[in-house]
Amino acid sequence: MKRTLTAFSVLLVGASAASAADVIAPADVPYGEYGEVAVSLSGQPGDMEKGKVLMNRGAGNCIACHQVTALEDLPFHGDIGPSLDGVADRWEEADLRGLVANAKNYFPDTMMPGFYKYTGFIRVGDAYTGKAGIDPAEPLLTAQDIEDVVAFLMTLKDG
């Protein structure tokens, strides 16, 4: 379902769609010293409206753990992680991309899943079936999904 949706949205953007060649594969992400990622993972800018949807749904579901005032029309924000209000004041874009791709580079023991992490899991499953999956796994979010989420996070400024 997820995959067809993504394919569909790529069709919609038509000419501006990222060609596969520009997409950085999960194994090739140029993480910096702290875990930051300076370049777009898809080779394209993010779409904050799509990012907003991912904050709430699908494999994103960020508000399961984070409170976000800009999304307060959506029910049930968790409080496992910090509120993301003003997150763009605290972090630069490259950091936000790195945090979403693999927050464990910044916080080794964090509960936050690595959304562009693809290997090194213990008993990885086939999505939510409880059955065995394959390693390397399909990352939780696509390169473009991450750009979209980062574009949304960049709108979260206090000032």
Place this chain on the structure above:
Amino acid sequence: MTTTKAFKLVSGIALTAALGMSPALAGPGPDEDQLVINEDIEIVTEAAAPAHMEYVDTIYSGWRFREDDTQVMQMDDFDNPAMIYVDKAIDAWNTVEGAEEKSCASCHGDPESLRGLRAELPKWNADKGEVYTAEMYVNDCRTERMGAEAWGWNGQDMRNMTALISSVSRGLPVNVAIDGPAQETWEKGKEIYYTRFGQLELSCANCHEDNYGNMIRADHLSQGQINGFPTYRLKDANIVSMHNRFRGCIRDTRAETFSVGSPEFVALELYVASRGNGLSVEGPSVRN
């Protein structure tokens, strides 16, 4: 980069201080309600953590994390939807079955004869040389003593019988042995408890030790105790076994789960049960 990071930490501390809460327990936490069943059986839902627990001071029953309307259903057996399954188990208890033409009652008398057992389970079975759960004892009696067929671990008959076995011990303190011959199994269960499984890389401890009291999406996280099992889950409209709950929690981390009745889940059951030493046996309980 370094400046933003320092800024983040400072603002995090400022936020915590401003709201006056400890970061470990930012959510609503357990409530203050007290559980007495049928105006008679007092249930200990909060106790000092057993000595073997390194990171938790106080243990709480999952009941303390549920909404009032769910809590109240467990306070009277007429309102507790799990009790019809206990009644069915009483019928089964008295029913002759198998080649030996015996019922449970033929040998055990009243179900109350098993009072106290639930509080000690799972426990070392010296004859069999392994840690035994309620399901394993029941099936041994069925196959070896009655000449009847084993029940499925997660089958309705078995869940009903475990509800009956639990109900006759309600109010007694959980007191599971973790030393002696059971220790090896207990260690194995502990290791599973702290392993971060699946693509989401989450351990039982991430949710039920580090974040009990907090909200994960719409769910108010408890300590994941099993003193209330089997639990009647409103969303399933039936009673669920411990291992089924374990399986669901592991599946939700996008992991390959262990099977119901597997040695891994028996070990996990022993470990998780021991984290409840001091709470009262409460099952069959009601949860959402």
